[in-house]
Amino acid sequence: MDLKNTRKIALHRHLELSVRHSTLKALAPQIGIDLKSDQDFAKYFLITEPMKDLGSVLSKFLDTQKVFFNEKIIEQISYEACEDAHNEGIKILELRYAPTFLVDGHKDMTFEKAHLAIVKGVQRAEKDFNMAVGLICIIQRILPVADAESVTDFAITHKDTFVGLDLADNEVGFDSKPFSSFFLRAKKAGLGITVHAGESDVPKAPRYILDAIEHLGAQRIGHGVQCYRDPNVMKHLIDHKIPLELCPTSNWLTGAVKNIEDHPFRTLYDAGVLTTINSDDPGIFNIDLTHEYKLLANNFGFTNKEFEVCNATAYEHSFISEDKKKKAWS
Numbered sequence: 342m343d344l345k346n347t348r349k350i351a352l353h354r355h356l357e358l359s360v361r362h363s364t365l366k367a368l369a370p371q372i373g374i375d376l377k378s379d380q381d382f383a384k385y386f387l388i389t390e391p392m393k394d395l396g397s398v399l400s401k402f403l404d405t406q407k408v409f410f411n412e413k414i415i416e417q418i419s420y421e422a423c424e425d426a427h428n429e430g431i432k433i434l435e436l437r438y439a440p441t442f443l444v445d446g447h448k449d450m451t452f453e454k455a456h457l458a459i460v461k462g463v464q465r466a467e468k469d470f471n472m473a474v475g476l477i478c479i480i481q482r483i484l485p486v487a488d489a490e491s492v493t494d495f496a497i498t499h500k501d502t503f504v505g506l507d508l509a510d511n512e513v514g515f516d517s518k519p520f521s522s523f524f525l526r527a528k529k530a531g532l533g534i535t536v537h538a539g540e541s542d543v544p545k546a547p548r549y550i551l552d553a554i555e556h557l558g559a560q561r562i563g564h565g566v567q568c569y570r571d572p573n574v575m576k577h578l579i580d581h582k583i584p585l586e587l588c589p590t591s592n593w594l595t596g597a598v599k600n601i602e603d604h605p606f607r608t609l610y611d612a613g614v615l616t617t618i619n620s621d622d623p624g625i626f627n628i629d630l631t632h633e634y635k636l637l638a639n640n641f642g643f644t645n646k647e648f649e650v651c652n653a654t655a656y657e658h659s660f661i662s663e664d665k666k667k668k669a670w671s
C-alpha cells in the first residue's frame with residue numbers, strides 16, 4: 342500500500358505542536374535556547390518516549406509555545422503546518438489552537454492579532470495546495486472559567502474563520518461540566534463542537550465522554566479512546582453517530598495505553614464505533630499522519646478499504662462546509 346500518497350483527512354491536529362522542525366531550530370536562539378546537537382533539539386522540543394502521564398507531556402509543550410512571538414512568525418508557522426499536511430496527503434485539515442495558550446507570555450500579542458496571522462497563513466496555503474482547512478478554537482479547561490467566557494466570545498465573533506470549538510488540556514481534576522453554557526452558546530451560533538474526553542487511563546474516563554456529549558453538546562470526541570472500557574458508552578457513541586478523533590501514537594506517548602499493541606483502534610472499528618485517524622501533535626511527537634496509517638496497517642491489519650471508511654467518516658463529520666470539502670477532496 343502506498344500510504345504516503347493515500348489521500349487523507351485530519352480532524353485533530355494542534356497548530357502549536359505542529360511547528361516544522363527546521364523552523365523551530367531556526368527560531369530557538371531567539372527564545373534563548375542554544376541548540377548544539379540533535380540531542381539538544383530532542384530534549385527541548387520532542388516527545389518520543391512515553392511520559393509518565395498527560396500532565397508531564399503538557400508541560401513539555403511550553404518551549405514550543407515560545408516561538409509564536411510575532412505575527413510574521415505565526416503566519417509562517419501556520420502556512421508551513423498546512424504545507425506539511427499537504428505533503429502527508431491531507432486534503433482536508435482541521436487545525437486547532439488555544440488563543441490563551443498561544444498569546445501567553447507574548448506581551449504584544451493579542452487573540453485578534455494572532456488569529457489574523459493564522460488565517461492569513463492558512464488561506465495562502467489553501468490556495469497554493471488546493472486544500473480545505475478549518476480552524477477550531479480551543480478553550481483550556483485548566484484556566485479559570487472567566488477565560489473560557491472570553492475565548493467563547495472570541496470564537497463566536499470570528500465564526501466566519503472558525504469552524505468549531507474544543508475543550509482541551511488534562512481532563513483529570515478538570516471537570517467539563519462548568520463549561521457547558523459556553524459550548525451550548527457556541528453551538529447555537531453555528532460552531533461545531535468537539536471535546537477532548539476519555540483520553541487518560543482513569544476509571545472515570547468513559548463517564549467524561551458522556552459528560553462531553555450530554556452537557557457540552559459534543560458532536561465529536563477528541564480521543565475518546567477509553568470508551569472501550571464501557572460497552573454502554575460505546576453503544577451510546579454508535580447510536581448517536583458520534584465519531585472519535587483517535588490518535589494512536591499520542592495515546593502511547595501520553596500513557597493512555599501502555600503498549601501500542603494494546604490500542605483499541607481495531608476493537609472500536611470492528612464494533613461499529615465511528616473512527617477517524619489523527620496525529621494530534623505531529624511536530625512534538627516527531628510523526629506524521631502517514632506514520633499513523635502505517636501503524637494501523639502493520640499492527641492491526643488495516644486495509645485501504647478500511648482507511649477509506651475512516652476518511653468517509655471524517656469527511657461526513659468535518660465541520661468544514663460541504664462546498665469547500667468537495668472541492669478539495671475531488
Ligand SMILES: [Zn+2]
Nearest residue numbers: 355537563621
Ligand atoms: Zn488533542
